[in-house]
Amino acid sequence: MSQNKRTIDFGFSEVPLEEKVKKVKGVFDSVADKYDIMNDVMSMGIHRLWKRHTIELSGIRPGQSVLDLAGGTGDLTKAFAKRVGQSGRVVLADINESMVRVGRDRLINQGIAGNVDYTITNAEALAFPDNTFDLATIAFGLRNVTNKDKALEELYRVLKPGGQLMVLEFSKVTQPLLSKAYDFYSFNILPKMGKLIADDEASYQYLAESIRMHPDQETLKQMMLDAGFDKAEYLNMSEGIVALHRGWKY
Amino acid sequence: MPNPQNANSQHATGLMSLTAAKLLETLLNEAIRLDAQHGAAFKALPECAIQLHLKDVQVNFYLVCTDYGISVQNALKGEADACIQTELAELVALHRTGQLNNAQLSGDDALATQFIQALANLDIDWEEHLSHYTGDLIAFKVGQAARSFAHAKETAKQQAADTLKEYLQFELNALPTKDQVMRFTDEVNRLQEQTDAIAERIEQLLNKRPHKADA
Structure with a gap:
């Protein structure tokens, strides 16, 4: 964590604080069109299970309001929109215009409309009043945020009392042997696949590096508590390749 | 209390539960899509969450009904609007029987009944x-x-x-035939009547017998 310094990590490299947003934007502008197919290829489809598990644990019901921050191409938004119905509301928010555009087109094409709003917003300065949402999610997005503490504080602010934050993010693998295999895959195979499918090796190299720089399970849990959440816990999925952190505002 | 298990059912779900929920969701929505009336009965339902508790296999599903169709999940924040407790075999046979005779309904009974009727009336050509x-x-x-x-x-x-x-x-x-069983049952009944009559007769004779003290 180098959020009090003038530079910050961008993958394994250090960049000026104000540069990270632009660089992350560049990465996602580059991969937006092929983001979904790359996710399927990279995770061998398992990302769908991780997301499904997240949706299940949300316990969401008709009439509730949901913020899908860093919602990207709208996987979670689609599932939540179907569950909250027309009496509820889902906001797909992302800092990246290209991703929001891809997500919006995709959802409209799939008949998801009327209860979904789209907005381009910075996680560190959410453009919503206090106590707005019953549920906020950020799936595979927090590691790209420059000031994670500030983003968590903002997420806490916009949740209603009784609301829940769900952070689905790559984390620290708990099984040593799997960890070695995972490292090999991330730094040797993943970038090559990025080049082959999205013609963008550098962006996928960044994705692999950013995963390693992201706080581990316990650190993120503590960050959530420090941000004001009254209770926080996490659930490892696939031996910790991904962890689902949940925080509650009472 | 619509929830027979616990009031706030946000528990961890395993891979099997996820798969079962997804399978049920796909089956229900496909059945609605193929229905002759395109699931009009489901569209008449208000937006709601219905708990389906399968007693014999001890499994809970929460069916979230909206305009988009039915979403099935293993957890729900708060209580369901209605709860249907039944058995898997009875649920599978619903299309044939048209009703869940042994089901227990709680919460909004009318909503649960409406949902069961919508399920039973699915008609796929x-x-x-x-x-x-x-x-x-x-x-x-x-x-x-x-x-x-x-x-x-x-x-x-x-x-x-x-x-x-x-x-x-x-x-x-x-094994005896049906007629043999009926004859046997009739004979047993007749014997019972005769025994009762004799018992009554003995009781009366005993009452008529003079007591030793009187003699």
Whole structure:
């Protein structure tokens, strides 16, 4: 964590604080069109299970309001929109215009409309009043945020009392042997696949590096508590390749 | 209390539960899509969450009904609007029986009943849907073959039952016939009546006998 310094990590490299947003934007502008197919290829489809598990644990019901921050191409938004119905509301928010555009087109094409709003917003300065949402999610997005503490504080602010934050993010693998295999895959195979499918090796190299720089399970849990959440816990999925952190505002 | 397990059912879900929920969701939404009325009965439902508790397999599903269809999940924040407790076999047979006779309903009973009726009234014309892929003639032939198979299966089942019954009753004499059972039951009843009458008679004779003190 180098959020009090003038530079910050961008993958394994250090960049000026104000540069990270632009660089992350560049990465996602580059991969937006092929983001979904790359996710399927990279995770061998398992990302769908991780997301499904997240949706299940949300316990969401008709009439509730949901913020899908860093919602990207709208996987979670689609599932939540179907569950909250027309009496509820889902906001797909992302800092990246290209991703929001891809997500919006995709959802409209799939008949998801009327209860979904789209907005381009910075996680560190959410453009919503206090106590707005019953549920906020950020799936595979927090590691790209420059000031994670500030983003968590903002997420806490916009949740209603009784609301829940769900952070689905790559984390620290708990099984040593799997960890070695995972490292090999991330730094040797993943970038090559990025080049082959999205013609963008550098962006996928960044994705692999950013995963390693992201706080581990316990650190993120503590960050959530420090941000004001009254209770926080996490659930490892696939031996910790991904962890689902949940925080509650009472 | 609509929830027979716990009020706030946000528990961890395993891979099997996730798969089961996804499978049920797909089946329900496909059935609604193929329904002759396109699931109009479900569209008449208000946006709601219905708990389906399968008693025999101890599984809970939460069916979230909205305009988009039915979403099935293993957890729900708060209580469901209505709860249906039934058994898996009874649920599977719902399309044939038209009702869940042994189901227990709680919460909004009217909503639960409306949902069960919507499920029972799903009407899928398989031949019609198949004809979109194979043409009318092949779809009709397949349908006819399926009906013939179902009829033959029913006939064979009935014949096997009759043959077994006759073998046990007349060849092995291991089981009585229906008439024999009825005759036996009648005789037992008659004997019971006669015994009761004798008991009554003895009671009266005992009452008429002079007491020793009187003698």
